[in-house]
Amino acid sequence: xGGKSKDIKRVFKVFQLVDYEKEEKYLSEMHASGWRFxxxxxxxxxxxxxxxxxxxxxxxxxxxxxxxxxxxxxxxxYGWEYLLSVQSHSYFRRPAxxxxxxxxxxxxxxxxxxxxxxxxxFAKVGLLVFLLILIIVPNILRFTGIVRKGSEGxxxxxxxxxxxxxxxxYICYISHAIRGYYRLKKKYQSTQ
Amino acid sequence: MTDxxxxxxxxxxxxxxxxxxxxxxEMHGYSIGQRVREMTDGAVIISAGTMYxxxxxxxxxxxxxxVREEEKRKLYCITELGTEVLNLEIERxxxxxxxxxxx
Numbered sequence: 001x002g003g004k005s006k007d008i009k010r011v012f013k014v015f016q017l018v019d020y021e022k023e024e025k026y027l028s029e030m031h032a033s034g035w036r037f038x039x040x041x042x043x044x045x046x047x048x049x050x051x052x053x054x055x056x057x058x059x060x061x062x063x064x065x066x067x068x069x070x071x072x073x074x075x076x077x078y079g080w081e082y083l084l085s086v087q088s089h090s091y092f093r094r095p096a097x098x099x100x101x102x103x104x105x106x107x108x109x110x111x112x113x114x115x116x117x118x119x120x121x122f123a124k125v126g127l128l129v130f131l132l133i134l135i136i137v138p139n140i141l142r143f144t145g146i147v148r149k150g151s152e153g154x155x156x157x158x159x160x161x162x163x164x165x166x167x168x169x170y171i172c173y174i175s176h177a178i179r180g181y182y183r184l185k186k187k188y189q190s191t192q
Numbered sequence: 193m194t195d196x197x198x199x200x201x202x203x204x205x206x207x208x209x210x211x212x213x214x215x216x217x218e219m220h221g222y223s224i225g226q227r228v229r230e231m232t233d234g235a236v237i238i239s240a241g242t243m244y245x246x247x248x249x250x251x252x253x254x255x256x257x258x259v260r261e262e263e264k265r266k267l268y269c270i271t272e273l274g275t276e277v278l279n280l281e282i283e284r285x286x287x288x289x290x291x292x293x294x295x
Contacts, residue, residue: 060241063248071244073264077222078240106241109207115245 007049009035014043016173017120018180020059020089027057027093037093042086054096056104061088061120079103088123110188117188121181125174132170139163193276197253201277203284207238211246212270212278215256220265221247250274 015023027037027045032054035047058080062071071090072082080092096104107113143160201208210228219227221243228236238246247268250256255274259267270278 058241060244062244066248067266069264070261070266074221074244075240077265078225078243080240102237102239105239107245108237108239108242109205111205112207112242112245115249116241 009047009049011045011047012043013045016176016180017124018177018184020061020120021184024057024059027091028055028096031055031057031093037083037091039084040086040091055093056096056099058092058106060090060092060106061116062090063088063119088120113188114185117181117184121177125177128170128174132167132174136163136167136170140167193273197255197273197277200253201255202280204277204281206236207242208246208250209278209281210236211238211243211250212255212274212281215268215270215274216278218259218267218269220262220267222265 013026015026030037030047031050032052034050034052036050037045037057038048039046060071060075062068068085068090075082075090075092080094083091083093085091092106094104102108107116140160140163143156143163146156147160204212210231211224214224214227221240225238225243228238247256247266251258251268254271255277256268257271259269261267
């Protein structure tokens with residue numbers, strides 16, 4: 001068992017949706033340094049020891065209701081190895097050796113690529129904005145009222161601070177996503 | 193044909209045009225890619241994600257339809273609406289060609 005655990009590495013790491021290119025790059029770099037990607041649940045990445053190799057990793061974001069088997073079969077036909085899916089993200093890889101830049105890319109046009117990026121980011125941001133309006137904002141208003149009246153003392157203040165912090169985190173996250181989206185858009189539209 | 197379809201698909205990208213053009217007979221994604229590569233001597237390459245994304249979108253918009261499955265591969269074929277869009281494009285490209293001095 002002791003010997004085996006040396007060949008397995010677990011890394012805690014979180015990539016934002018807009019940073020999916022960084023994630024792809026990270027997985028490639030790990031593989032090039034002798035750690036093959038085996039599994040992830042979105043924040044914990046598992047690698048196993050392998051021969052260092054130059055491998056391209058790609059993440060494709062599909063609608064959950066889409067037929068995944070059909071998606072993975074098509075990608076396999078193109079030479080991509082299907083690894084796993086976490087929610088709507090599917091992970092693919094293939095050895096980079098001898099591949100043209102086009103073959104290393106999942107997209108040959110900007111339109112489809114942007115469509116996927118938009119879907120990926122706004123599905124998540126949409127949910128966050130929904131929660132923000134439905135839960136956080138009403139609670140902030142409620143606890144502001146309570147604190148003003150001074151009826152609940154410390155508890156009201158604590159809750160108000162908690163929700164305000166949540167609001168701040170949400171705003172940071174959402175603005176990061178939106179800024180990331182425009183950064184990607186600019187990048188893709190200038191390369192073609 | 194609705195305005196939305198016209199706005200989105202006319203004029204069409206080269207990728208979209210070739211996919212629709214190939215689907216006058218039933219085919220699956222990868223074979224469309226191969227066919228287009230041959231037809232254009234390798235000038236038009238359609239990558240996996242672009243192929244999948246375009247097929248899904250065209251199916252949703254009713255330009256093509258799912259016919260049957262063969263070894264987990266979905267075979268598609270053009271619909272009446274798709275043919276209408278394709279013909280509009282063919283006419284547009286012919287006009288373009290005539291105007292730049294072709295026959």
